[in-house]
Amino acid sequence: MKSILIKNAQLVNEGNTTTADVLVKDGRIEQIGPGIAAEADQTIDATGLHLLPGxxxxxxxxxxxxxxxxxxxxxxxxxxxxxxxxxxxxxxxxxxxxxxxxxxxxxxxxxxxxxxxxxxxxxxxxxxxxxxxxxxxxxxxxxxxxxxxxxxxxxxxxxxxxxxxxxxxxxxxxxxxxxxxxxxxxxxxxxxxxxxxxxxxxxxxxxxxxxxxxxxxxxxxxxxxxxxxxxxxxxxxxxxxxxxxxxxxxxxxxxxxxxxxxxxxxxxxxxxxxxxxxxxxxxxxxxxxxxxxxxxxxxxxxxxxxxxxxxxxxxxxxxxxxxxxxxxxxxxxxxxxxxxxxxxxxxxxxxxxxxxxxxxxxxxFNVRERGYIREGYWADLVLVDLNKPYTVTKDNTYYLCNWSPFEGHTFSSTITHTFVSGHLAFANGEFDESKKGERLLFDR
Known part of the structure; x- marks a missing residue:
């Protein structure tokens, strides 16, 4: 899997919002912190974006x-x-x-x-x-x-x-x-x-x-x-x-x-x-x-x-x-x-x-190693632009039924990137389906 470095994000996690970088390797979060200098296959500048756990x-x-x-x-x-x-x-x-x-x-x-x-x-x-x-x-x-x-x-x-x-x-x-x-x-x-x-x-x-x-x-x-x-x-x-x-x-x-x-x-x-x-x-x-x-x-x-x-x-x-x-x-x-x-x-x-x-x-549900932005956890991550309006249309509605009660409605935010188990599955309106999601496991 590609390593990914997310730079300068407003990271929202465990009750706090801070500016941080996140390094993703082998599907998991390897490092969180300011000014990460590691090499990565892909670098995403998240300046002005909020990074949320999926x-x-x-x-x-x-x-x-x-x-x-x-x-x-x-x-x-x-x-x-x-x-x-x-x-x-x-x-x-x-x-x-x-x-x-x-x-x-x-x-x-x-x-x-x-x-x-x-x-x-x-x-x-x-x-x-x-x-x-x-x-x-x-x-x-x-x-x-x-x-x-x-x-x-x-x-x-x-x-x-x-x-x-x-x-x-x-x-x-x-x-x-x-x-x-x-x-x-x-x-x-x-x-x-x-x-x-x-x-x-x-x-x-x-x-x-x-x-x-x-x-x-x-x-x-x-x-x-x-x-x-x-x-x-x-x-x-x-x-x-x-x-x-x-x-x-x-x-x-x-x-x-x-x-x-x-x-x-x-x-x-x-x-x-x-x-x-x-x-x-x-x-x-x-x-x-x-x-x-x-x-x-x-x-x-x-x-x-x-x-x-x-x-x-x-x-x-x-x-x-x-x-x-x-x-x-x-x-x-x-x-x-x-x-x-x-x-x-x-x-x-x-x-x-x-x-x-x-x-x-x-x-x-005692979900194993998901739900948080933590080092060692699976990289289930979402980048959001809180200031980029998004209008719902039939063309950008992906349900098989192809309708939504929000058709024609404009939200004030846009989902720009979604990472699933470390794979960049969605970016700026485009899907990458080369890797599927994982079965959830539970610590019980």
């Missing part, structure tokens, strides 16, 4: 196998890298569902051949695959995924005994989608009675409401407390749920943690007027107060991770009426820029963005 997205849906008309690991990983995400953890609701060890390894084989980003895949739980779930290797797989609320793929786990057993016996983190199924069904019946097949999209957060989210998250927390489970609750979308999480102990000591997704920080109920079903997702984008509450929860460290729940569907699929249009939004290419927009607006310090998108996922 984002680790702990929740994406890349749709392969079985749903490859929507997305493929290859295409979505490229989009992730273009947006500054260097590692992803992908969900099991593909076709077939990833519910056996054999099907899980099939995904790893695909990624090893096609993924530009580093990768891991969740083992999926069902009501009747406990034995397979418990075979999952904690050192080579990111976690176990449980849908405690139905969503795309119909992997609902609602058997109380199964839930008890998984929470009691799992040897690796359990990541959960929390929405109470009965609450949603009862609400849907009310709105179907009122509107028939023409339910307005703005009713989505009333059908999949605060009660559905809190009730399910509360149950998951109680199960985790009972069994001392390592629990991670995905895509928190309500202000009410924040009371379930602690901020009085260090992250490393937490047994129960929470993720917030970029769309729940960015959009609110009023945006359905503009975007319609394009921002239909589960859990739903809700009222403005939740968006503000989630941002505060992030600042107060009740929310530990920022992720995307990247979930592409075709443009045609998303044009259906409320009940027909599938839930999910493609987001992974622009998540870092979205959060840097909050930095520009004074809502988040850039150090907090790095903490929640890189450091925290590395801590929570």
């Amino acid at each position: 984002a680790i997205d702990d929740q994406v849906h890349f749709r392969e196998p079985g749903l490859t008309h929507k997305a493929r690991i290859e295409t979505e990983a490229r989009a992730a890298v273009a947006g500054g995400t260097t590692s992803f953890m992908e969900m099991p609701n593909t076709v077939p569902n990833t519910v056996t060890q054999e099907l899980l390894e099939d995904k790893y084989k695909i990624a090893s051949q096609t993924s530009l980003a580093n990768y891991s895949f969740y083992m999926g739980a069902t009501n009747d695959n406990l034995a397979e779930v418990l075979l999952t290797n904690p050192n080579t797989v990111c976690g176990i995924k449980i849908f405690m609320g139905s969503s795309t793929g119909n992997m609902l786990v609602d058997n109380e005994e199964t839930l008890e057993q998984i929470f009691a016996k799992a040897r690796l983190p359990i990541a959960v989608h929390c929405e109470d199924e009965q609450t949603i069904r009862d609400n849907m019946a009310i709105y179907e009675e009122k509107y028939g097949e023409d339910i307005p999209i703005k009713c989505h957060p009333e059908i999949r409401n605060e009660t559905a989210c809190f009730k399910s998250s509360f149950l998951a927390v109680k199960l985790a407390e009972k069994h001392n489970t390592r629990l991670h609750i995905l895509h928190i979308s309500t202000e009410e749920e924040l009371k379930l999480f602690r901020n009085d102990i260090p992250l490393e000591q937490k047994r129960i943690t929470a993720e917030v997704c970029v769309h729940h920080l960015w959009f609110d109920k009023e945006d359905y007027d503009t975007y319609g079903t394009l921002i239909k997702c589960n859990p739903a984008v809700k009222e403005h107060r939740h968006k503000e509450g989630l941002l505060q929860g992030l600042l107060e460290d009740k929310l530990d991770v920022i992720a995307t729940d990247h979930a592409p569907h075709t443009w045609e699929e998303k044009q259906g009426k409320y009940k027909q249009a599938p839930s999910g939004v493609p987001l992974v290419q622009h998540s870092v820029q979205m959060m840097l927009e909050f930095v520009k607006q004074g809502k988040l310090p850039i150090e907090k963005v790095v903490e929640k998108m890189a450091h925290a996922p590395a801590i929570l």
Whole structure:
């Protein structure tokens, strides 16, 4: 591999921003400091640019196998890298569902051949695959995924005994989608009675409401407390749920943690007027107060991770009426820029963005030698120009579905370079796919 010397960067890492050089050799960070004079195969002058550790997205849906008309690991990983995400953890609701060890390894084989980003895949739980779930290797797989609320793929786990057993016996983190199924069904019946097949999209957060989210998250927390489970609750979308999480102990000591997704920080109920079903997702984008509450929860460290729940569907699929249009939004290419927009607006310090998108996922999932800019660690790095505007177009959107809710929007920052395991995979709009990403490993 080429050695690379990055000069004069504003390095953002572990709560500080400093001017420094970084030398990369054999895929890893060899030296960090001012005025490094070493020879390198390539030197990049990063004057005026910020150097961040690559984002680790702990929740994406890349749709392969079985749903490859929507997305493929290859295409979505490229989009992730273009947006500054260097590692992803992908969900099991593909076709077939990833519910056996054999099907899980099939995904790893695909990624090893096609993924530009580093990768891991969740083992999926069902009501009747406990034995397979418990075979999952904690050192080579990111976690176990449980849908405690139905969503795309119909992997609902609602058997109380199964839930008890998984929470009691799992040897690796359990990541959960929390929405109470009965609450949603009862609400849907009310709105179907009122509107028939023409339910307005703005009713989505009333059908999949605060009660559905809190009730399910509360149950998951109680199960985790009972069994001392390592629990991670995905895509928190309500202000009410924040009371379930602690901020009085260090992250490393937490047994129960929470993720917030970029769309729940960015959009609110009023945006359905503009975007319609394009921002239909589960859990739903809700009222403005939740968006503000989630941002505060992030600042107060009740929310530990920022992720995307990247979930592409075709443009045609998303044009259906409320009940027909599938839930999910493609987001992974622009998540870092979205959060840097909050930095520009004074809502988040850039150090907090790095903490929640890189450091925290590395801590929570015990990711080996990634998530930080440290000597000896893998060189997963991103250079950003905070003062170079970037307009989203179809031509520079790399998802297979080829649409984004941000088409036509101008972000105030531009991702200029992305290094994946020491390989310069993306530079100034051009990809180098001569080297693929690495399988993530975990110290557990």
